[in-house]
Amino acid sequence: MQGGSVQVGADALAGGFAAPPEEGARVFRALLDAMARPGRVVTLAGAAPPAPASAAAGAALLVLTDRTTRLWLAPSHDTAALRAWVAFHTGAPVVADPAEADFALGDWAGMLPLGRFATGTPEYPDRGATLIVDRAAFAGAPVRLTGPGIAGEARAILPDPAILAARTPQFPQGIDIIWTAGAEAMALPRSTRVEAL
Amino acid sequence: MSGYNFAYLDEDTKRMIRRALLKAVAIPGYQVPFASREMPMPYGWGTGGVQVTAACLLPEDCLKVIDQGADDTTNAVSIRRFFQRTAGVAVTESTRAATIIQTRHRIPETPLTEGQILVYQVPIPEPLRFLEPREPETRRMHALMDYGLMHVKLYEDIARHGAIATSYAYPVTVAGRYVMDPSPIPKFDNPKLSESPALQLFGAGREQRIYAIPPHTRVVSLDFEDYPFEASKAPHACSLCGSAESYLDEVIVDDAGGRMFVCSDTDFCAGRRALAEEDAA
Numbered sequence: 001m002q003g004g005s006v007q008v009g010a011d012a013l014a015g016g017f018a019a020p021p022e023e024g025a026r027v028f029r030a031l032l033d034a035m036a037r038p039g040r041v042v043t044l045a046g047a048a049p050p051a052p053a054s055a056a057a058g059a060a061l062l063v064l065t066d067r068t069t070r071l072w073l074a075p076s077h078d079t080a081a082l083r084a085w086v087a088f089h090t091g092a093p094v095v096a097d098p099a100e101a102d103f104a105l106g107d108w109a110g111m112l113p114l115g116r117f118a119t120g121t122p123e124y125p126d127r128g129a130t131l132i133v134d135r136a137a138f139a140g141a142p143v144r145l146t147g148p149g150i151a152g153e154a155r156a157i158l159p160d161p162a163i164l165a166a167r168t169p170q171f172p173q174g175i176d177i178i179w180t181a182g183a184e185a186m187a188l189p190r191s192t193r194v195e196a197l
Numbered sequence: 198m199s200g201y202n203f204a205y206l207d208e209d210t211k212r213m214i215r216r217a218l219l220k221a222v223a224i225p226g227y228q229v230p231f232a233s234r235e236m237p238m239p240y241g242w243g244t245g246g247v248q249v250t251a252a253c254l255l256p257e258d259c260l261k262v263i264d265q266g267a268d269d270t271t272n273a274v275s276i277r278r279f280f281q282r283t284a285g286v287a288v289t290e291s292t293r294a295a296t297i298i299q300t301r302h303r304i305p306e307t308p309l310t311e312g313q314i315l316v317y318q319v320p321i322p323e324p325l326r327f328l329e330p331r332e333p334e335t336r337r338m339h340a341l342m343d344y345g346l347m348h349v350k351l352y353e354d355i356a357r358h359g360a361i362a363t364s365y366a367y368p369v370t371v372a373g374r375y376v377m378d379p380s381p382i383p384k385f386d387n388p389k390l391s392e393s394p395a396l397q398l399f400g401a402g403r404e405q406r407i408y409a410i411p412p413h414t415r416v417v418s419l420d421f422e423d424y425p426f427e428a429s430k431a432p433h434a435c436s437l438c439g440s441a442e443s444y445l446d447e448v449i450v451d452d453a454g455g456r457m458f459v460c461s462d463t464d465f466c467a468g469r470r471a472l473a474e475e476d477a478a
Contacts, residue, residue: 021203025255028215032253035222036396036411064219066212122340123333126220126229148225148372149411151394172374176223189223191372191411 012084015048017062027059031178034187039145039154041186050081056180057105057132058085064130065103067091072098074106077134098129105132108159114167117175125172128190135159135181147192156186161196164188204251205283210234214252214407218398221409226371227339228322228406236402243276244402246299246318253297253314253398254280259287261295266303266444266461273301290464302365304386306443306465309395311412317380319401322408324368324378344376347419355424364429370417371410384418385430385444391416433458438469 017023023046030042049058065071071092073082086092095101098116111117111131120128140159146152158164158179167190168174174190188194202208210232217231236244254260260280264273268290276299277288289295292307299316309315321327325335328346338344347368354362367384371377379390380399390397390410397410410416420426434441436457443465445458460466 020208022256024208024211025203025253028211029253029255032215032218032222032396035219036409064212064216066209068213069216123336124230125224125227126217128220130219148414149222151413172224172227176219191223191225 011050011081012088015050015058015085016089017046020062023059024063027063031060031063031185031187034178034185035149035176035189037149038147038188038192039150039156039186041184043183044180044185045183049085050079052079052107052134053077053082053085053105054134054180055183056185057134059183060132060178060180060185061086061090061092061103061105065090065092067093069102070095070100072096072101072104072106074104074110076107076110077105101129103130103132106134108133108135112160112163114163114175119168119170119173119175122173125174128173129175131175131177133177133179135179137181142197144195144197145188145192146195147189149189150192155197158188158194161194164194165196167194201283203256203284204254204280205236206234206248206251210248211252214248217407218249218252218409221398221407222396222411224375225411225414226375226377226408228401228408231405231407233402233405238275238279240403241320242272243299243301243318245400245404245407246301246316246402247276247279247400248402249316249398249400249407250280250297250299251284253316254284254286255296256284256286258296259289259294261289261292261298261464262300263298263303263305263462263464264301265446266305266465267463269463291468292462292464302381302383303444303461304382304389306460306462307468308389309393311394313395315393315395315397317382317397317399319378319380319399319406320403321366322378322399322401322404322406324366324376339375342374344370344419347376348421351419351421351424355421361420361424361426367426368419370419372414372416376419377408377410377416379416383430383444384426385428387416387418387426388428431458435460435466435469438466438473440466440469 044056044059047058117129145154177188217229262273262277264270292305366381418426443460
């Protein structure tokens with residue numbers, strides 16, 4: 001993209017979808033299902049990004065990002081191998097300032113404080129960022145989820161319930177989170193209320 | 198389906214629509230702008246719905262398309278054939294068998310289930326547009342939840358006609374936040390919008406907007422305490438299947454003023470008639 005030579009290893013070229021239209025469709029439907037039913041764990045298969053990115057996070061990047069979306073990498077995920085993989089497979093420009101990012105990828109600690117990310121404007125709340133948060137496993141504290149997409153209430157295990165409970169003080173402005181671990185993912189749209197149990 | 202990418206649209210376009218769809222689901226009832234594409238059918242024929250369906254479709258999906266409730270009208274038949282040719286998906290006329298249902302102006306009578314997606318074709322997505330033509334102004338009204346004008350409109354209905362005369366595209370509030378146009382479905386269908394186990398997606402091609410109602414989301418039709426919302430229909434039973442519960446079309450049957458009322462949902466009506474025949478046999 002930019003001038004100069006970039007060393008692209010063989011592993012940067014591998015790990016994409018074998019059949020992009022069909023696999024992309026399956027990953028998107030799973031993501032749509034997850035976003036429409038917060039708390040539901042879905043499988044996002046077909047991608048093999050370099051460590052430390054999970055397979056599910058890689059699949060989400062392939063389906064959602066391209067040269068028109070700015071991506072921010074948290075320190076945990078800001079490696080030369082992952083940058084090369086993102087550049088080859090999606091072309092998404094990697095930005096240094098989280099406030100400029102449409103998408104962010106990293107571990108939970110690297111995402112904090114959440115106030116750095118765009119939450120959209122009152123007229124265009126859809127311009128809020130989407131965070132793809134890699135977790136070693138779905139570990140943390142038990143929480144209760146309520147809101148659109150949830151019949152009654154749902155339970156989940158999430159880190160830092162207090163931070164999550166206060167993440168969207170200005171709904172409909174806010175950020176949307178896709179939690180990923182291995183090939184599994186779970187979504188936490190801004191419309192979902194989080195309460196510690 | 199050689200010569201086409203799966204489901205017609207290129208992958209760049211699908212990614213753009215998919216990003217809009219996820220934001221639409223995350224902000225229920227909010228209209229997300231998207232870069233609507235030219236489709237091989239004119240605006241007004243469901244290009245918004247077609248693009249949303251194309252972005253959601255899986256090879257193993259079973260697609261149903263209805264136009265005012267009917268599976269066998271021109272618009273429904275041509276959109277169904279379009280996806281048979283460009284995506285190679287199975288199609289059906291049965292509401293129960295379908296995984297994705299694209300609809301023009303009706304919600305099927307048969308209750309939808311978890312895992313189904315209902316895609317609406319939307320002509321004018323902005324519920325405030327006929328009250329306020331300026332887009333920056335309607336955006337600000339949504340931002341400030343300034344929906345007084347809509348209540349004035351409904352009030353004027355009452356002052357002029359003695360009742361809320363709006364009978365289709367009846368405005369609703371989604372999840373207590375955004376006032377939304379449910380597309381020109383009859384207000385008879387409005388109660389089905391609320392707490393549906395299915396995901397509801399709305400696509401407006403010409404106006405370049407996508408919006409959504411997640412499953413299990415409260416959708417309330419606007420009204421007044423002394424003039425509550427009423428889901429009305431023609432006070433008849435279907436002449437073909439006898440249903441007194443379904444929404445009816447009035448059909449002129451001759452030149453002498455003869456008319457009959459029949460279910461607008463052809464699959465529902467045919468199912469009831471088949472059942473009645475079985476019982477008789």
